[in-house]
Amino acid sequence: MPPDNDSDTLLIFDLDGTLLDVFGYHIACVEKVVKQVWNVPDQLHKSKRYGIPQLETIRKICEAGGVPDEEINRHLQRAQQMLTVEMQRTLPQDLSGTLLPGAIELLDELAERQKVCLSLATGTIGPTAEILLARSGLKKYFPVGAFGHEVFSRQELVRLALERSCDHYGMDETQIHVVTIGDAPSDIEAGRSIGAHTVSVASSLFSPDELARFSPDVLLASFEDVENALESILGSV
CATH class of the missing domain: 3.40.50.1000 (HAD superfamily/HAD-like)
Known part of the structure; x- marks a missing residue:
């Protein structure tokens, strides 16, 4: 019924x-972490990877950069932790x-x-x-x-x-x-x-x-x- x-x-x-609206912070922090962890440059603001879960965004950036699935999965947890630290440091307190x-x-x-x-x-x-x-x-x-x-x-x-x-x-x-x-x-x-x-x-x-x-x-x-x-x-x- x-x-x-x-x-x-x-x-x-x-x-x-x-x-x-904190999209600009997301862009900067995700790009920084992906570059540090997998050495993959990405212009997230030029992509269509918007509106999907953040870890899937990272996965798609890495795939587009030619990173093997095994390498993505190996470092994904570390990237998540780094992203949290980077966002906490970058975001304004208010x-x-x-x-x-x-x-x-x-x-x-x-x-x-x-x-x-x-x-x-x-x-x-x-x-x-x-x-x-x-x-x-x-x-x-x-x-x-x-x-x-x-x-x-x-x-x-x-x-x-x-x-x-x-x-x-x-x-x-x-x-x-x-x-x-x-x-x-x-x-x-x-x-x-x-x-x-x-x-x-x-x-x-x-x-x-x-x-x-x-x-x-x-x-x-x-x-x-x-x-x-x-x-x-x-x-x-």
Whole structure:
């Protein structure tokens, strides 16, 4: 039986590019670590490897640089640790200035709603994501989530976030509305893979026209108009 209009709603948010913008830090740190560990130069900002889990990004960079799978796997754990250290060192202590317009106001409104639960599905590796959440003030909104060191695809990421959220909130996934919110085409495709309603926000690298080609259920220019964003997200179910 599908969920009815009075069912709980689980909102699974992406992080970087959706709620805050630290993509430049990710680019610099990933490129530095890949160069140090595998001696592979890469211009991540010129690639299309955006919106996928961070370890998969590293893997694809190495593959493009001709690094054998055995060598990638041998050093991947070390690269993850180095990336965490580099991000912690590089990121400002106060990341409130990286929050995208309307993000905090939207989350404040959603956190007050009955039958609305919040979760996170971020391609950023867990330790780095914890730094981002703590330094930006977002941590209090997301008691549960899935992270980029745990899986190698966006589909697996949102599936893991859904399963963990159901356990955390005591939900039955067949009896709830699920909405994914993100800024990349991969967020739309991943949301669709778990049967979620998909909300896409053109707040980062992809234009509204680019996102529209992937047919999200809702397409927003930003969260700046909080009331419109709120109505669009909750009305999508």
